[in-house]
Amino acid sequence: MSTQLPTTEPRSQQVTPGTGLRQLAWQVAPTLWSSFRYAWAGISYACVTQRNFRVHLIVGSLAIGLGVFLRLAAVEMAVIGLTIGAVLAMELLNTALEAVVDLTVGQSFHPLAKVAKDCAAGAVLIAAFSALLVAASLLLPPLLRVVLSNS
DSSP states (O other), X not given: OOOOOOOSSXXXXXXXXXXXXXXXXXXXXXXXXXXXXXXXXXXXXXXXXXXXXXXXXXXXXXXXXXXXXXXXXXXXXXXXXXXXXXXXXXXXXXHHHHHHHHHHHTTSOOHHHHHHHHHHHHHHHHHHHHHXXXXXXXXXXXXXXXXXXXX
């Protein structure tokens, strides 16, 4: 006996486990465009609700702007962009994990929920410190040259 998975799709389009009619992941996002909309909804949610995500966006934008002003090489700009992307991606994963933990434990305290949230926050912190080191190593030398040449 197979069990129907909960879905909002018509019964004719529902997936029964083991039938291979459609992959479960594509039930939610039937088109690639839908997938992009859902992803954008997640990014928008983080922008609106997560202060640290906004801080990382602003600092990342400033780093890119400074890199453009200092005329960094394309490879250096790519490295800065990748590190900013890594921090923002970690922040999104942290937000998602916090939501899942909150959904699971509700308003109650559980020590493992604390561990999960603290570890996710720690991952963001490591990514942010790494990005800071990368930005400092790429931006400070040319910035100092500009400042010292104008003195």
